[in-house]
Amino acid sequence: MKSPEKIIIIDDNILNNKLCSHLLKKYFPSPLEIVSFTSPEQGIQHILSVTKEKTVTTLLLLDINMPTLSGWEVLEELESFLSESKDSFSVFILSSSVDSRDHERAHASPHVTAILEKPLTSIQLDLYFKTDQHIAS
């Protein structure tokens, strides 16, 4: 996969957002823009309002279990946007526990590229982004 130029993280766990940012900054080459949201509603708003016009390669890291909206509900809200921006926008589901039901759901969704178990590690990312330039880092 092409390295993202922008990464959006939606997870109610603020600590996870910090950990992800820390790892992603080291993993991907700069310039890289990282924004994170603990409220899924705000995350959706950001994606729809800001990202829509842009053609930058964007990666969304999305948690499943959140109090107001689940990750799956976020995807439903973004359905039409995701269908339009397939080439530039990809979604990674990130959850602290992944069971078979989540896997089935992720595979069934045309918009989900990967479903990963927390904590996010460079090994997990290697599966999708590994190229010569990253082996060095």
Place this chain on the structure above:
Amino acid sequence: MKSDPYSLLSHSKIVLFAQFDVQGNCIFSNALLQQKVENFEKSSGNNPLKELLTSTSYTDLQLQVAATFDKPKQITALLKNTNSDLLIEIHPIFDEKGNKSGTYVIAPDFNENNIVQDKKIYENLVASSEQFNLLFSYAPIGMLLVKPNGLIIRVSQSFCQLVGYTEEELLKTDFQSITHPDDIQMDVDLLNKLINGEIPTYQLEKRYIHKKGHIIWVLLIVTLPQKESLDSSYVISQVYDISEQKRALDAITQSEERFRLLTENSFDSMTMLNEQGECLYLSPYVFKMTGYRPEEMLSKKYIQFVHPDDAPLVKIFHESIIKEPEKTHKHRHRFLCKNGEVAWVEGYATNALGLKGLNAIIANFQNITELVITTQKIEENQRLFEAERKKVMDEVRLSEANLKSVFNNTEIGYILLDKEGLILSFNKRFHDLCAPAVAKRLKNDISFLGLLDEERNRIVSEYIRRAIAEGNPISYDLDYQINKDSATTFFQVSIIPVKEGQNVIGICIASQDITDRRQAELEREKLTTDIVGRNRDLEQFTYILSHNLRAPVASMLGLTRVLQEELAPEDKLFFSEQLLTSAEQLDEVIRDLNQILNIRREVSEAKENVDLHALTQSIANDLFPPHVENSLQIVTNFELTEIHIVKHYLHSIFYNLISNSIKFRRLDTTPTIRISAKRQASKILLTFEDNGIGIDMKRKSEHVFGLYKRFHSHISGKGMGLYITKAHVEILGGTITVQSEVNKGTTFKIELS
């Protein structure tokens, strides 16, 4: 010493026995010898012979023992106490290489008061007992000494091997215990005869039961001991293992038996008669079948042995054979056997009168008695079957007559209508199942539909119309209250068109009370729903729990990896603190889990009367201490002021719902909660209604009572309160439901039965 060949001497009750090593030290003495010395202690290592003999005699004995010699020798020693002589026999012991490895000595038992003086008698005794012992030890056949009552007092090693028991085990038992049950009586009888002097000896083929359970065939030879022997109160048994021979013999006997059966049971027979019909030759089977001896039949007229009823037939048959020599004649007749029984035979006869060297009518036949009897039996059975069938048919006719009484006593109500709907007949049950108003007017020759009210009339008419049109029965379910006060009764009604050929000539209505069945069905449906719901709850519980346990663990893993990197001091501090926070979260989840699992454990608490006003007041005091401004207005409306219940659960329910109303209050209005309690039929109804921020029921209704479900990200909470409230309500046997509207408020209704 058990396995030693001198074992028998060691246990001897009649011979003193001691064993010496090469140096001449006494290393063993038998119990009998030890008994001779007062206060003899084994552990002291004392040598009983030394105590027993004068010192001179003992020194002499030691010298003899230590000397080199290869044949037994005898010495006379002096007994210390009585000054009398004791004859001692000294035997060398050799090891397997033929070197002398020790000695043993034997001496006769003596009585302090009556010492055997006659050396000659004693010498014989020693000799015979010695021989006897050796015979026992080395006997290739099994040997045993048995008391008249069967107790085994001595046994050879080879007998032990034969029956699989140790010598020790056998000496505790009698021969009966190891003998095959079928052989005991014979053996005991013979043994008694032997002991009573009726017979000098006996031999017997008998079976022992091996310790492992299998049978051993032996030839047993039992004799009394010789007269000059020491003890005449036992017998000597010699035992030869004949299992192999027995098996071989059995095999031969069996095959002989088979061969004999084969020949004897050959049913083919042959007869040769002369022209006059006299028997010239009869094969052995004829004698076997008729029971006559050859001399009784040969030269006699064949017809003499034929059943009298068949004699004329056989006579004609004989004549036709003579007349038509070229033909083979088939015959069938009966013999009258010597014992009066009848034997059927069937076969062929040929005229060979003209043949040289034969000159006879030759007939062969087979015994077909079995066949004839079987055929007769079959015919008899067929006759019986016919009779039985006739009886059954008669019964059917009888039961048709009984149908009327069945009609009047069945659990199903019936009514018969003619084509016009007039009542032809109905049974008592139908009458009982009708509503009283209908039942009262029920009688023959009036319109049935006319008795029904308008609505019922319409329904039943429609079904009757359809049943007639389709020509098939129609069933439908129906429920109504027979009396105003009675419970609902469920019915299954069938409308059956009665046809003659293709024409419907009437209607039969069958009505059945299926209330019990229906109630069981409803019960089962409810139970299934409950179980499905509970199962879904459990699945959800497991899913949520694994997620909430895993989340802090995931954070801790991530943090630990980051902390291994080079970090700026402030980052390092931040991540370290977060690691602790995550650990605390994990701890909290585990504590929650513990609490949840405990909910269902606390069921044994006793019920008490709980005053609702007091309960509400005490919770209000806890939630808003006196010095804090009251943040929630509580309005109570308790028609029912006291409930008999487990207080702990009711407190938890009130506490959670009241504190939720505080937590999720609206800031733009005075937060209020209205709590009411009333009795409704047999149930208690509790209502908690607040004017808080509410829950979006369209999206969240199925999650309201879920574990770790939170609906408001800006208000802290773990999502445990309502889960526990629901669990407590359910333990009390109740149900809880919720209604809510965003920014209007939330109402919880609890029904306790």
